[in-house]
Amino acid sequence: MTDTSVQGSADDERGTETDTGTGTHGRVDDDGRWLRIAAGVGALALAVSAAVALTNGLIPGFSATADEPIDRAEAWVQANVPNDRRILAEEAVAERLIDDGHPPAGVVSVDASDPADAAIPADAWQDWDYIVATDALLSLSEANAAVDAALTHSRVLAAFGTENGRVEVRRTERDGIADATVRAERATDARGRAGEQLAMNRRLDVSGAAEADLSAGRVDDRILLALGQKLATDSLTVADFPVIAGEEQGIRRQVLVTVVNGRYLTDDRELRNDTVAWFTDLPGPVAPENVAPAGEGVLITYAAEAPSDLLPTPDPSPTR
Amino acid sequence: MTRSRHALRTAGAVLLASGMGFALLGAGAATAAPAAPTDSDSGWARVAHLSPDTALVDVQLTALAGGQVIFELAGVGYGAVSEYQQLPAGTYVVSMVPNGAPEGTPPVISESIDVQADRPMTVAALGTNAELETRVYRDDLTLPAPGEARIRVVQASTTADSVDIRTRSGVAVAEGAAFASATDYANVPAGPVELQLSAGGRSSTATLTLPEATVHTLFVLDNADGGLTVTPVFDSAAVGAVPKGGVQTGGGGMRSDRPLVGEDAVVGMLSGAATLGDSARFGR
Numbered sequence: 001m002t003d004t005s006v007q008g009s010a011d012d013e014r015g016t017e018t019d020t021g022t023g024t025h026g027r028v029d030d031d032g033r034w035l036r037i038a039a040g041v042g043a044l045a046l047a048v049s050a051a052v053a054l055t056n057g058l059i060p061g062f063s064a065t066a067d068e069p070i071d072r073a074e075a076w077v078q079a080n081v082p083n084d085r086r087i088l089a090e091e092a093v094a095e096r097l098i099d100d101g102h103p104p105a106g107v108v109s110v111d112a113s114d115p116a117d118a119a120i121p122a123d124a125w126q127d128w129d130y131i132v133a134t135d136a137l138l139s140l141s142e143a144n145a146a147v148d149a150a151l152t153h154s155r156v157l158a159a160f161g162t163e164n165g166r167v168e169v170r171r172t173e174r175d176g177i178a179d180a181t182v183r184a185e186r187a188t189d190a191r192g193r194a195g196e197q198l199a200m201n202r203r204l205d206v207s208g209a210a211e212a213d214l215s216a217g218r219v220d221d222r223i224l225l226a227l228g229q230k231l232a233t234d235s236l237t238v239a240d241f242p243v244i245a246g247e248e249q250g251i252r253r254q255v256l257v258t259v260v261n262g263r264y265l266t267d268d269r270e271l272r273n274d275t276v277a278w279f280t281d282l283p284g285p286v287a288p289e290n291v292a293p294a295g296e297g298v299l300i301t302y303a304a305e306a307p308s309d310l311l312p313t314p315d316p317s318p319t320r
Numbered sequence: 321m322t323r324s325r326h327a328l329r330t331a332g333a334v335l336l337a338s339g340m341g342f343a344l345l346g347a348g349a350a351t352a353a354p355a356a357p358t359d360s361d362s363g364w365a366r367v368a369h370l371s372p373d374t375a376l377v378d379v380q381l382t383a384l385a386g387g388q389v390i391f392e393l394a395g396v397g398y399g400a401v402s403e404y405q406q407l408p409a410g411t412y413v414v415s416m417v418p419n420g421a422p423e424g425t426p427p428v429i430s431e432s433i434d435v436q437a438d439r440p441m442t443v444a445a446l447g448t449n450a451e452l453e454t455r456v457y458r459d460d461l462t463l464p465a466p467g468e469a470r471i472r473v474v475q476a477s478t479t480a481d482s483v484d485i486r487t488r489s490g491v492a493v494a495e496g497a498a499f500a501s502a503t504d505y506a507n508v509p510a511g512p513v514e515l516q517l518s519a520g521g522r523s524s525t526a527t528l529t530l531p532e533a534t535v536h537t538l539f540v541l542d543n544a545d546g547g548l549t550v551t552p553v554f555d556s557a558a559v560g561a562v563p564k565g566g567v568q569t570g571g572g573g574m575r576s577d578r579p580l581v582g583e584d585a586v587v588g589m590l591s592g593a594a595t596l597g598d599s600a601r602f603g604r
Contacts, residue, residue: 194411194432197384225429228384228413274424281426312411312434 069161073132073169074100076158076246080304081169085129088150090136097132110147112140125150130157131170153177155184157304158246169246183308190311191251192217194224201228203235205259213241213252220253221310222286222302226279227255229286234261239296253304258297265297272298285310363435364404367391368553370446370476372398372542376419379445379454380427381412381435392419393445399541399551401442407435414443414454430454442537446476446500457502461535461556464507469530471513472505473497475540477548480519483540485550488514488525497540505535519548528552 070093078100081087086106087097094109108128110117122145131137131150141148154170155177161167173180195214198204204227206214213219219241230236237259241252257275258265265272275298279291289303367379379391391402411434415427433441433456440459447453457474464470475483475497485494487508493515494503510532517524530536535555543549 194384197411201384201386203386224384225413225432228411228432229382229415229427229429231386232380232382232388278424278426283426283428284430286429309431311432 069165069167070096070132070134072160072246073158073167076160076169077102077130077132080158081130082305086127087130087132088125088128088137088147089132090134090140092136093132093134110137110140110144112143118144120144120146122146122149125153125172126174128172131168131172133168133170135164135166153180155180157250158244159249160246186313187221187308187311188217190217190313191219191221191224194221194228194311195219198224198228198231201231203231205235205237207239210238210241218252219255220251220302220306222288222306223253223255223300225310226282226286226288226300230278236260242299244301253302253306255300256294256297257300265293361409361437362406363409363437364440365389365407365433365435366402366404366440366442367393368401368442368444368446368474368476368539369393369396369398370444370474370539370541371449371452372478374445374449374452377445377452378417378419379443380415380417381407381433381443382415383408384411384413384432391443399539399549401539401553404440409435409437411435414456416445416452416454428452431456442474444474444476446478448478453500455500457537459535459537459555460505462505463533463535463556467510467532468507469510469513469532470505470507470535471530471538471552472536473503473538473540475499475501477519477540477542479542479546480540480548483517483519483548485518485538485540486516488516493538494540502537510534515550517548517550522547524548526550 074093074096077087077097081102083101083103083106086108087094087102088108088110089097091109091111094107097107098104110120112118124146128150131154133151137147138151141151150172151170153174153176154172156168157171158169159166192215195217199206199211199214214224223241227236227238236257238255239258240256242254242256243252244250244254247253260271260275263271265275272293276291276293279288279298279300282288285307288300290299290301292299365381371377374393377393379393380388381391382388385408387408389405389407391405411432413429413432415429417425417427430453433443435441440461442457442459444455444457445452446455460470462470471493473483473485473494475494477483477499480499482496482498483494484492484496486492489509491506491508493506493508497503508530510530512527512529514525514527515538517526537553537555539551539553541549541551
């Protein structure tokens with residue numbers, strides 16, 4: 001601000017000399033400066049208002065900066081939602097998803113002003129797999145029972161932004177949120193029990209944070225089983241279960257292996273390649289989505305959509 | 321890694337087979353001294369070879385806490401079932417790897433199981449070799465009331481979409497049993513039992529003698545003629561502790577110290593699935 005003020009003053013003086021050449025510079029100079037300041041303040045106020053409007057989602061898609069949460073949510077959907085899934089989104093977001101390549105038949109948008117949309121049966125939500133829940137979509141739930149039910153019977157997979165600018169990617173639970181919640185709690189318990197056992201494995205070395213993730217049931221079933229199997233023949237060091245952006249509250253579906261049989265993967269190219277190959281070639285339900293050398297080792301990433309029931313849960317029945 | 325191979329002997333008898341390609345390969349009441357596992361922190365598992373065209377495969381049970389048990393299904397008969405093995409309680413990864421595969425070959429992980437005290441289980445490798453998979457079945461070795469036996473069906477035929485099995489007295493043992501499914505156990509009168517089998521418009525009858533106070537699993541399998549075979553396997557008899565009265569509760573060779581890994585891996589010992597009557601080769 002100081003620099004601008006000094007510069008402005010010098011410019012004003014030069015301008016005055018050019019424009020008038022009279023002895024009244026000082027007053028004219030002052031008036032002009034105040035007029036410019038007033039105009040600047042006005043422009044700034046307009047810009048701030050526009051920014052507030054944008055971050056409130058009133059003009060979706062207008063500004064990259066204001067749309068950052070939706071941009072990240074859109075990227076998450078593009079990376080993690082298979083094309084044969086049906087996604088509910090507000091109209092502007094739906095168009096973007098289609099532009100990204102999601103089949104139009106797999107994108108559902110609801111228009112509050114369209115009587116046909118208002119008449120959508122309340123149970124229509126059971127045909128929807130994912131929801132991109134923006135503030136605008138949330139407002140639709142008040143008038144549309146299907147949207148309201150979809151939001152009620154869904155859980156957050158990834159979230160971006162805060163407050164009114166928050167965008168959630170949600171997965172519907174067709175059996176209803178009550179049953180899904182019970183299943184999720186049991187699954188967390190099962191992951192926690194399995195994680196604690198894995199942490200006891202003498203062939204596994206984990207950081208304190210990683211061990212906490214294991215015990216808390218925050219580590220994906222597929223990672224637990226793949227590591228358990230690998231530990232039958234090798235010792236491993238797991239540096240971290242890195243969080244994927246947007247999934248801070250979710251299950252860790254990445255694992256960073258840094259040491260195998262006492263050798264750092266950064267120091268042993270052949271061992272690193274063997275490790276990449278072993279995880280890459282895992283077939284069936286524990287097949288990773290991506291395995292690649294990372295800065296400190298090998299990063300194994302699993303798909304967001306996971307098979308269910310890979311870990312045992314307490315079963316009172318004698319047969320299965 | 322040291323592994324030994326044990327040819328799985330499948331002794332049994334064809335008690336009765338009639339029409340439409342069905343055959344019943346019998347198991348009966350032979351009893352033997354059970355192993356004496358008393359460790360309350362241990363459970364029991366056995367492995368069944370139910371893949372008609374798979375000759376060599378290892379079924380591995382790998383403990384998350386450390387340790388691994390390898391059941392080699394090499395040179396063993398289709399339809400054969402191992403002895404129960406005592407395992408430390410805990411969660412195990414169930415996987416398969418082709419026998420003799422190069423070192424470092426990733427296994428096919430199918431699921432995981434909780435080995436628990438008093439909860440014996442059967443891990444089956446089933447399906448055709450091209451689509452080989454494992455399934456885990458909880459075994460309920462609770463003994464039946466006096467004068468009764470208990471049976472259940474595991475439908476492992478790769479050619480029958482569904483199978484119905486009833487006793488002559490009308491007890492439905494299996495109704496529309498789909499591939500890889502297991503029925504609940506049913507109580508039936510001990511003694512000779514005539515079973516009526518039907519699948520895909522074919523039907524047959526077969527007779528099996530079920531001793532009093534015994535528990536059996538009837539595996540429905542393919543036979544060499546394109547028909548079906550029912551192979552009864554003894555689950556339990558009326559003696560001892562968990563597996564309660566297990567006639568085939570081995571445990572020999574199983575180490576209880578943890579971890580069982582690498583060179584310490586234990587090889588499951590496979591033994592006879594059926595124990596009554598004359599020796600007969602099962603399957604193909």
